[in-house]
Amino acid sequence: MPKRIVVPFGPQHPVLPEPIHLDLVLEDEKVVDVIPSIGYIHRGLEQLVQKREYPEYVYVAERICGICSFMHALCYCQGIEHIMEIEVPDRARYLRTIWSELSRLHSHLLWLGLFADSMGFENLFMRAWQLRESVLDISEDTSGGRIIQSTCKVGGVRRDIEQGKLEEIHRVMDTFEEKCRGLGNVFLNDETVKYRLQGLGVISKDEAYTLGSAGPTLRGSGVAIDHRETGYAAYGDLGFKPVVETAGDCYARCAVRVRELYSSIDLIRRAIEEMPEGGIDVKVKGAPNGEYFSRVEQPRGEVVHYLLGDGTKHLVRARIRTPTLANVPALVKMLPGAQLADVPVVVLSIDPCISCTER
Amino acid sequence: MTTVKEEQTTTSVALGDLIREVEGIHADGYRLVQIGCTNIGEAYEINYSFDKGYRFRNLRLTVEPEIEVPSITGIYWGAFVYENELHDLFGIPVTGINIDFKGTFFKTAEKFPLSITRKGGDRCQNV
C-alpha cells in the first residue's frame, strides 16, 4: 500500500480567497479522504436580529456576504414583506430584478476568474476580472456602491434608475455580451481547460438531488431547479428558463455559469424594456408577526431566510441557510479520487462562499 | 403584482415519528433544503425543510433541552452539516450522525452560544 500523508489545505492558501480548511489524505498525489473544517468566518450575525430593528437588519443581511450582498437583502426583504403582507410597487420589483442580475453577472465573472486561477490560467483570471469591472461600473453608477449597494429595503427600493441611465445600461449590454461570449468561448473550448475539467468531480443527477445541492452544482448535474422559476420579483412577468447541463463534472458546472451570464444579460435587457412607471416604495408600518421561509436564487444557488417575528420591532429568529453549506456534502463526495492538483479546481467548482456559509 | 408559485406547509412531528416521517418524505422524492433551529424560550423548534417542484414541506419538531434527537443522515446523507450545526450552536445532542465533528464544526468563543441551558458550557454532547 502506498504511503499515506495528510496535507493541510488552508485556511490560508493562495488559491483560496477565503479561509476554509481541508485535511487531505493523500496516497502519492491521489486524494483518498477529505475532512473539511469550517468556522473561520463564523460571526454569529443571526443573533443580531435581537439587537437591530427589523428594517435595520437589512444592512446586516447585505453583509452576510459581499458577493451576493444584494440577493441577501432581497431575500430578507421579501420575507418580511410576505409576513407583513406588503405589496411592493411594480417598478421596485423590476429594479430589484436588474440589480439581482447585475450581482449574478459580477459574481459569475468573479468566479470564472478565480476558477481560471485555480487551474494556473492567469491570463483568463485577469480577463474575467477586467470584464467584471464593467458590471461594477454600472452598479456604482446606479447605487453608489461597487459591492455593497444598499438599494433594497423593506417595502421597495431606496433609489430609482432614471430612464436615460436605463437606456445607457441597455446599450452597454450589447458590447458587454459580445465580450462575455468571447470569454465564455475560451472557458468552453480551450483544450487545456477542457483537459483539466472534463470528467473531474462527477456528481450524478440523483446524487446531486438527494445530497440537497443547490444552484449551478445541481443544474450542472441535470436537475432543472432554479428558484427564479417561482417568479419572485419580476421573474414571473419576464419568464425564465433554468440553464441545465447534464455531465455533472466541473466542466458542466462551469458551462452552466457561462451560459447563465447570457441569460442574465437577456433578463436585464427585458427588464429595462418592460420597466413599468410608478413609485419605488411603500410606507411600512407596524412590525412583522408570523413566520416565513423566504427563498431566492443566488449566483451560488437557493438561499433560505427563515424569519420569525412576534409583533415587536425585533425578530425572534433569522435563520439563514446559504447555498454553499448545502453544497458542502457534494464537495465531500467529489474530492476522493481526484489528484492533488485538482483539489483547488474541484473546491472552486461549487463556488464556495465561506462568508455566506458560516454567517 | 407578485405571483410566487410556491406553496409552503408546516406540520408538527413527534420525536418518535421523526425518522418514519422523513423516510416517507424521502420516498416521495423530496430533497432536503435545510434543518434549522429556533430557541423559543423553554424549548427548541427544529424545522426540517424539504422541497419538490417548489412545494415546500416543513416538519416541525419541538424538543425540550437535553433531549437526544436522532440523526436523519441515514436517509439524507448530506444532513450532517445541519446536524453538526444544531449541536455546535444550540447544544442539542444529535445521535448517530454519519460525519460527527463532535463539537468542532463551528468553534465559537463561547460554547453553544444559542443554547437555552448550556450556553457557555464546554462539554461536548456528542461523545
Add this chain to the structure above:
Amino acid sequence: MNGFIGVVLFLILAPVAGGLIAGLDRKLTARMQGRVGPPLLQPFYDVGKLFEKERVVVATAQNFYILAYLAFIVLSGALFFAGGDLLLTVFAFTLAHVFLVLGAYAAHSPYSHIGAERELIQVMTYEPIVILAVVGFYMVTGSFYVADIATTTVPAILYLPGVFLGFAAILTIKLRKSPFDISTSHHAHQEIVKGVTTEFSGSTLGQIEIAHWYENVFLLGLVYLFFAWNPVIGIIAVVVTYVAEVFIDNVTARVRWQAALKSGWLAALLAVANLLILSYMMIGGA
C-alpha cells in the same frame, strides 16, 4: 584565452541579461493580460529586497544546498560559454537541480516535499531531450565542444527540427511557465503554494532567483546553438522562441504532472525519430 573571456563575460553579464529578460517577460505577460505591468528593472528590485530581509532559516542544511544549486548552475553556464564540453555542461546542470531538490526536501513542509517530488519528475521529463539535443549537435557538427558547434557553418536546425521542437516544448518546464509549471510557478498561484521554493525566504530565495537568471541565459544559449551558423538569425530565433514561450504561458492552463511527463516523453520520441532519420541519411550518404 577566448574561453576565459567567455567565462568572465558570462559571470558578469548573465545576471544582468537574465534579470532584464525576466523584467521584459513580466512586462510582456502583463501586456498580454491587458495590464501595464511592473517596471523593467522590477526583478532587480525584488532580488535586492530579498537580500534586505531578515534571514529565517527553517533547516540549516537548506542554505548549503541552495548555494550549491547556484554554484553548479553558474558552473554549467560557465562551461558552456567557455566553449567547453556540452556533455559535461548538461550533467553539471542536472546536478544543480539535484541540489535544489535536496534543499526542498531538507525543509519540513508537505508543500515543499511535493514540490521536490514534482521537480524530480520534471528532471525526468526534460533530461532525455537535453541529452538527445547534445547527441544531435554531435551528429551534425562532429564535436561535443560548444566552441566548435557555435562556429559551425552547418545550419543545425535544418537537420534537427524535431529535436528543436522537443526542446522548445520542455523549455516551458525550465522557464516555469504554464502548461508545465508544476513544481513551482513564477506568476500563477498553485495548489502547493510555491512548491519547491515555499520554505525559502530572504537571501536564500534571492539566490534561487539569481540562479534562475543564469539558467535562463544558459538555456537561451542552447537555443542559439541550433541557429549558430548565422548569428543574426540565431538571435532572432532566440527572441522569437522566448516570446512564443510567454505566449504559450498565457493561453494555457497548468496540466497535471502525468500529462507533463507524457508530453515530455512524446517530445523525446519526436527527437529520437529525428535523430534516427538523420543517422539513416548520414549512413546512406556515406
Add this chain to the structure above:
Amino acid sequence: MAFLKRSPWILHYDASSCNGCDIEVLACLTPLYDVERFGIINTGNPKHADVLLITGGVNEQNRPVVKNLYEQMPEPKVVIAVGACAATGGIFRECYNIVGGIDKVIPVDVYVPGCAARPEQIIDGVVKALSILEERRERMTGEAQVQEEARHDAAEAGESR
C-alpha cells in the same frame, strides 16, 4: 539602498470578513488597478511576504491563524487592516464570536476605512505602509550595525587585555 519600497509582496488573509473587502483586494491586482505596476505581487506565501493585508473582525477560530501568519513573515513587515471590520469589528462588533478588530490580536500599522474598502483606498493604504516598512528596515540595519560594532569592541577589548 531601498529596494523594499519598490518590491512589496503582499499576503492577503480573510479573518472573518464578509468577502466585500477581500474581493476588492483581489480587484487591485487585475487590469483596471494593476498594482503590479508598483512591484506589488500577491504571493500567498507568508514566508515571502512583506505586507500583510488583513480583513475582517477576527473570530476565535481565526485568532491563532492570524498570529501564526504574522509570526511566519520575516522582518521587516507591516500589517494593514482593510475595512471597517478590521478596524473595530464594524457592523459585526456585537456578534458573540467576533473579537473586534485586528489590533486585538496583532499590531496594526495602517487602517484602511470603508465598507467595503475601495481598491483606490487599499492602494493608498499600501503606499502609506511602504514608508513605515522603509523606516523599519533602516532601524533593522541600524540595530544590526550597533550589534556588530558592540561585538567588534568586545573583541578588541579582549585582545588588548
